Amino acid sequence: xxxxxxxxxxxxxxxxxxxxxxxxxxxxxxxxxxxxxxxxxxxxxxxxxxxxxxxxxxxxxxxxxxxxxxxxxxxxxxxxxxxxxxxxxxxxxxxxxxxxxxxxxxxxxxxxxxxxxxxxxxxxxxxxxxxxxxxxxxxxxxxxxxxxxxxxxxxxxxxxxxxxxxxxxxxxxxxxxxxxxxxxxxxxxxxxxxxxxxxxxxxxxxxxxxxxxxxxxxxxxxxxxxxxxxxxxxxxxxxxxxxxxxxxxxxxxxxxxxxxxxxxxxxxxxxxxxxxxxxxxxxxxxxxxxxxxxxxxxxxxxxxxxxxxxxxxxxxxxxxxxxxxxxxxxxxxxxxxxxxxxxxxxxxxxxxxxxxxxxxxxxxxxxxxxxxxxxxxxxxxxxxxxxxxxxxxxxxxxxxxxxxxxxxxxxxxxxxxxxxxxxxxxxxxxxxxxxxxxxxxxxxxxxxxxxxxxxxxxxxxxxxxxxxxxxxxxxxxxxxxxxxxxxxxxxxxxxxxxxxxxxxx
Amino acid sequence: xxxxxxxxxxxxxxxxxxxxxxxxxxxxxxxxxxxxxxxxxxxxxxxxxxxxxxxxxxxxxxxxxxxxxxxxxxxxxxxxxxxxxxxxxxxxxxxxxxxxxxxxxxxxxxxxxxxxxxxxxxxxxxxxxxxxxxxxxxxxxxxxxxxxxxxxxxxxxxxxxxxxxxxxxxxxxxxxxxxxxxxxxxxxxxxxxxxxxxxxxxxxxxxxxxxxxxxxxxxxxxxxxxxxxxxxxxxxxxxxxxxxxxxxxxxxxxxxxxxxxxxxxxxxxxxxxxxxxxxxxxxxxxxxxxxxxxxxxxxxxxxxxxxxxxxxxxxxxxxxxxxxxxxxxxxxxxxxxxxxxxxxxxxxxxxxxxxxxxxxxxxxxx
Numbered sequence: 001x002x003x004x005x006x007x008x009x010x011x012x013x014x015x016x017x018x019x020x021x022x023x024x025x026x027x028x029x030x031x032x033x034x035x036x037x038x039x040x041x042x043x044x045x046x047x048x049x050x051x052x053x054x055x056x057x058x059x060x061x062x063x064x065x066x067x068x069x070x071x072x073x074x075x076x077x078x079x080x081x082x083x084x085x086x087x088x089x090x091x092x093x094x095x096x097x098x099x100x101x102x103x104x105x106x107x108x109x110x111x112x113x114x115x116x117x118x119x120x121x122x123x124x125x126x127x128x129x130x131x132x133x134x135x136x137x138x139x140x141x142x143x144x145x146x147x148x149x150x151x152x153x154x155x156x157x158x159x160x161x162x163x164x165x166x167x168x169x170x171x172x173x174x175x176x177x178x179x180x181x182x183x184x185x186x187x188x189x190x191x192x193x194x195x196x197x198x199x200x201x202x203x204x205x206x207x208x209x210x211x212x213x214x215x216x217x218x219x220x221x222x223x224x225x226x227x228x229x230x231x232x233x234x235x236x237x238x239x240x241x242x243x244x245x246x247x248x249x250x251x252x253x254x255x256x257x258x259x260x261x262x263x264x265x266x267x268x269x270x271x272x273x274x275x276x277x278x279x280x281x282x283x284x285x286x287x288x289x290x291x292x293x294x295x296x297x298x299x300x301x302x303x304x305x306x307x308x309x310x311x312x313x314x315x316x317x318x319x320x321x322x323x324x325x326x327x328x329x330x331x332x333x334x335x336x337x338x339x340x341x342x343x344x345x346x347x348x349x350x351x352x353x354x355x356x357x358x359x360x361x362x363x364x365x366x367x368x369x370x371x372x373x374x375x376x377x378x379x380x381x382x383x384x385x386x387x388x389x390x391x392x393x394x395x396x397x398x399x400x401x402x403x404x405x406x407x408x409x410x411x412x413x414x415x416x417x418x419x420x421x422x423x424x425x426x427x428x429x430x431x432x433x434x435x436x437x438x439x440x441x442x443x444x445x446x447x448x449x450x451x452x453x454x455x456x457x458x459x460x461x462x463x464x465x466x467x468x469x470x471x472x473x474x475x476x477x478x479x480x481x482x483x484x485x486x487x488x489x490x491x492x493x494x495x496x497x498x499x500x501x502x503x504x505x
Numbered sequence: 506x507x508x509x510x511x512x513x514x515x516x517x518x519x520x521x522x523x524x525x526x527x528x529x530x531x532x533x534x535x536x537x538x539x540x541x542x543x544x545x546x547x548x549x550x551x552x553x554x555x556x557x558x559x560x561x562x563x564x565x566x567x568x569x570x571x572x573x574x575x576x577x578x579x580x581x582x583x584x585x586x587x588x589x590x591x592x593x594x595x596x597x598x599x600x601x602x603x604x605x606x607x608x609x610x611x612x613x614x615x616x617x618x619x620x621x622x623x624x625x626x627x628x629x630x631x632x633x634x635x636x637x638x639x640x641x642x643x644x645x646x647x648x649x650x651x652x653x654x655x656x657x658x659x660x661x662x663x664x665x666x667x668x669x670x671x672x673x674x675x676x677x678x679x680x681x682x683x684x685x686x687x688x689x690x691x692x693x694x695x696x697x698x699x700x701x702x703x704x705x706x707x708x709x710x711x712x713x714x715x716x717x718x719x720x721x722x723x724x725x726x727x728x729x730x731x732x733x734x735x736x737x738x739x740x741x742x743x744x745x746x747x748x749x750x751x752x753x754x755x756x757x758x759x760x761x762x763x764x765x766x767x768x769x770x771x772x773x774x775x776x777x778x779x780x781x782x783x784x785x786x787x788x789x790x791x792x793x794x795x796x797x798x799x800x801x802x803x804x805x806x807x808x809x810x811x812x813x814x815x816x817x818x819x820x821x822x823x824x825x826x827x828x829x830x831x832x833x834x835x836x837x838x839x840x841x842x843x844x845x846x847x848x849x850x851x852x853x854x855x856x857x858x859x860x861x862x863x864x865x866x867x868x869x870x871x
Contacts, residue, residue: 308715329717338715346715351708351776356701363698364717371698414716 005068007032007195008053008164013062015048020404022048025062026221028214030164030195035186037198037210037227039239041294041430041459045219046199050166053197054086055079067163085157086166093153095142100124102141103156127155131185147178154185158194165189166197171205183209201295203232203498217241236293236498240459262317263453264336264422266305269314274300277314278479280472282422282453287444289468289485290457291497297477298457299341302426305455306338307331318422332365335421339411339428341457343404347411350400354390355381357399358413365418384413389439405436412443423447424455429463441467461493473497515822516769516785523792523814524548531799543672547795553669555791556679557582557738557755559784560686562762564731566783567690569766570707571724572775573627573634578735578762580645581619582755585739587649588612589665590658590749599662606664613736619645620732624725638728642759649751659748669745679741686734691780700778703727707775765790768818789818 006029015023023045030036040046051057052064055073064071066082073079076086093102100121101108109119124137133151141149150170157165167186171179186196186209198210206213206227213230215222215238222238262281269278274297282288292298303309305316307325315322318334325331328338340346349357358381359372366372372380381395388409390402399410408428415423425444429437444467448454456467464471465485472482473496481496488496527534527547537546561578568575592608593599619641626637671678694700705713706720713720735755743749767773768789769782793814797807820826 328715329719332717340715345709346712349705349709349712349716352701352705356705360701360705360713360718361716363701364713364719366698368699368702368719368723369697371696 004031006030007067009063009065010049010053011063011065013049013052013064014060015052015057016060018401022219023052024219026216026219027224028053028221029224030197031212032163032195033190033193034211035190035196035198035209037200037206037213038216039206039213039235040216040222041239044216044239046216047168048219049216050086050168050197050199053079053164054084054166083161083163084166085162085164086168087150087153087157087170088168093141093149093156095140095149097141098137099128099135099139099141099144099152100137102152103127103137105156124155127158128152131155131158131188133185147181150178151182151185154182158189162194164195164197166199168199169201170198171200171202179205201293203235207232215239233494233498236494240461240494262320264305264316264318266316267314269301269304269311269316271300271304271309271312274477275304275311276477278304278474280305280455280479281482282455284421284453285448285451286470287448287454287456287468288482289464289471290455290474291461291464291471291493292457292474293497294459296474296497298474299426300477301474301479302338302424302455302457305422306336306424308338308340329364332361332418332420335418336424337361337415337418337420337422338424339408339415339426341427341430343407343411348399348402348407350398352399353396354385354399354402354410355395357410358384358395358417361414362417380417384417388413388443403432403436405432405440408432408436408440412440416447420452422453422455424457426457427459428456429458429460437463461490461497465490465493512770512779513782513785516782516789519768519818519821520785520789520792523789523796523818527792527796527799534799542675544675547799549676551788551791551795552680552683553677554679554794555787556669556683557741558758558761558765558791559683559787560734560738560741561731561755561758562765562783562787563686563690563780564727564734565759565762566766566769566771566778566780567703567727568634568731569763569771569773570703570775570778571727572707572710573724573727574638574763574773575623575728575731575735576635576638576759577619577623577641577645578731578738579755579758580642580649581616581732581735582739582742582758583646583649583749583751584619584652585612585616585736586743586749586754587652587658587751588615589740590660590743591652593662593665594658594660599660600664602664605662609740612740613733616732616736616739617729618732620729620735621725623732624728627728628721628724646751649749649754653749653751657748657750661747665744666747667744669741682737682741686737687780687784694780699723699726704776704778708777761790764815768822770822 008028008030010026010028012025012027013023014021014025026045026049028049038046038049048057052059055076055078058072058074064073066084071078071082073082094105097105100123103124104120108115109123110116111119121137128135128137131151131154133155135144135148135152141152144152154165154167170182186198190196198206200206210227212224213227213235214224215235217239218241261283263284264280264282266278266280269280270276278297278301280288280301290298290301300309304311307328307330310326316325317323318336323334325334325336331337344350349360352360355377359377362380363372378395384390385393385395390406390409390413399407402410412428429440432440441463444454444456456464458464465488468485470482470484471488471493473480473493475497534547537544537549539545561582565575565578589608589612592611593605596604598604623638623641626632626640627634667678668682669679673681702713702718702723705716705718706723710720738758739754742754763773765786766783767786769779769784769786771778771782793811797810802810
């Protein structure tokens with residue numbers, strides 16, 4: 001396969017958002033007639049690369065060569081005209097129109113300026129039967145289940161002269177039979193020489209379908225591998241990254257035995273989809289690391305513990321009293337605070353100053369009418385800016401201008417200003433530079449030493465082990481096991497996280 | 506301080522330019538005379554006549570800051586006027602201050618209820634603001650007609666007339682209503698956390714919720730304020746024409762209010778808002794209205810004139826036009842001077858923007 005000329009060749013692709021490089025000189029190639037998987041955790045740069053390929057984002061640097069010709073896509077239409085089609089996770093078709101109309105949307109056959117319905121149905125029927133799909137072109141799209149709509153979306157994507165087909169998480173809402181049907185269609189297209197970019201966080205499916213795997217991490221290329229030569233455990237390793245320990249493990253204050261007195265304990269937390277009967281116990285001054293792959297339920301767990309989402313079943317006890325955490329506000333009143341993995345969309349208020357961002361939660365707790373006075377607010381903000389080393393140290397700078405690491409510190413300051421008892425951090429170190437990462441880890445340790453209980457979620461296993469006193473492994477929506485950090489090393493934890501996708505070897 | 510100055514600079518420039526153009530074309534515009542200890546003149550009229558729009562636009566500012574919009578303000582004005590005048594008309598004694606006070610109280614209370622309704626639809630039921638307030642925009646005038654029995658209710662009531670036409674010492678009473686409302690809102694913004702929390706909710710509702718902000722209450726409150734202010738505006742309007750005209754009261758005022766808010770530099774995307782900016786925006790719109798009269802533009806053509814000036818004002822304020830102006834300015838300079846002369850990107854070019862856009866102002870006066 002290597003002898004063939006690549007159909008798509010991207011070299012040195014760089015996309016920046018301000019000072020932050022979402023994609024940092026990444027090389028990527030696809031051959032005709034292959035299924036190529038793009039792998040990486042959240043924020044690794046997968047979506048950015050896809051957007052660059054499909055014209056939704058322009059490259060700041062780098063070149064894109066398609067079929068031997070250099071291209072500059074400035075809008076999705078350019079990529080479509082060049083033969084790159086995309087099917088998104090969410091079906092973006094019109095369910096009030098017929099299947100035929102959807103398949104040929106924007107390319108309807110016309111006669112005397114009007115749409116030729118007969119020709120359209122015939123053409124759509126041909127496209128569908130080419131893919132071996134038995135769907136009535138005249139039926140309304142909305143009358144079909146989601147899986148069929150997904151297949152129609154693929155039929156639509158392939159009805160034009162398609163060279164490259166991008167499938168972004170196509171299987172996330174399908175059941176097993178439907179996935180099998182989808183895979184049959186993908187194999188069909190592959191036979192025809194279409195290059196297929198397949199993005200999925202189901203490792204089984206990636207191994208079943210793809211010929212080649214490209215791994216991204218933190219916006220940079222980790223490598224391109226033949227699927228047959230890459231063990232699953234190695235793939236997980238490459239996705240999650242291994243870093244040399246920058247700091248020594250912190251001194252354990254708490255004996256990592258089963259905690260006697262739990263500050264917070266949850267039993268049977270359930271919310272579909274994503275979380276089934278999770279049990280969590282958190283002792284005072286303890287850091288509980290949470291390890292799990294993307295989509296394992298690690299974020300769902302954090303949101304259920306902090307009142308962001310309401311559980312369908314299960315109870316939460318704080319100091320042995322059963323509490324209903326039905327909003328983040330209520331959870332905050334009980335001393336349970338949450339920092340989201342999506343710093344920009346669910347954390348920082350970009351248009352407000354650093355100072356306002358820091359005092360926001362405290363102000364919200366005090367109520368609208370009792371404003372934190374100017375000098376008090378300034379003092380609070382500057383003391384946190386100093387304590388956490390936030391840069392720039394200007395309380396009036398808009399928070400959106402800060403780097404990821406400093407935004408994370410502002411969020412921590414906002415939560416710590418509430419003097420919480422339980423701090424739940426979802427990926428607090430993702431996408432921030434190594435220096436800031438170490439500072440955040442240190443800070444978590446110090447806070448725990450002062451009696452704060454922390455739930456620390458990270459995709460980086462070393463980090464979870466280093467920061468956590470105990471580690472909860474989350475797999476397929478369950479807290480599979482909780483173990484003392486001492487009893488684990490990155491490799492054994494990796495094996496626990498990747499199960500049951502472990503290779504037989 | 507510097508930031509506020511720069512944010513209000515262009516809106517203020519637009520207003521000043523409009524005033525200067527008026528004075529240049531007709532010096533009478535600036536004339537203010539004193540009679541019986543009361544001031545009269547075109548500019549005093551602008552202060553008086555702008556009161557209803559001022560109140561509505563201030564309410565609209567709060568709503569827009571939460572990422573919303575309130576299309577029902579004109580209809581609420583109609584309802585409020587209808588309620589007040591029907592009560593006064595029905596009472597035996599329209600000149601009794603107590604009667605008028607009760608009528609106004611009831612009318613404002615009804616407006617408050619309508620604001621509560623809007624806020625309920627938006628903040629509790631999660632209906633898109635434009636649709637939620639469209640309901641009342643369409644239904645409100647019908648309700649007002651129902652209250653007045655399908656007629657234009659007219660009353661002769663001295664206490665009522667005083668609101669729009671009377672003077673409190675030097676200046677019209679209506680102007681003092683504007684000032685009082687501006688003061689109250691500015692005070693709430695400064696002395697409570699309302700301003701910051703409203704901006705937080707407007708910029709990022711989900712992040713605000715996660716930070717424990719009571720987003721629902723903030724959004725709801727904005728619609729209630731908008732309703733109440735529209736109600737008061739409706740009374741000033743009715744006082745001015747001494748009648749409750751369900752069709753004409755507050756006709757299209759929602760659009761003029763939105764225009765005033767935007768001219769004042771508050772983004773329709775929500776978030777950062779400026780009360781001072783809205784005040785300037787309202788005065789600009791009202792001055793433009795007077796300009797049309799002053800220039801003797803035939804009434805059939807006045808909407809076109811209005812539209813042309815609005816487009817110019819909006820363009821002058823647009824950051825993209827500023828950037829474009831800088832680029833053109835830079836091109837001019839680089840063609841005259843040797844290339845790569847190391848001109849600092851900030852200071853020198855920034856001053857060129859007003860120069861580049863100046864001719865547009867001149868076209869207005871021509």
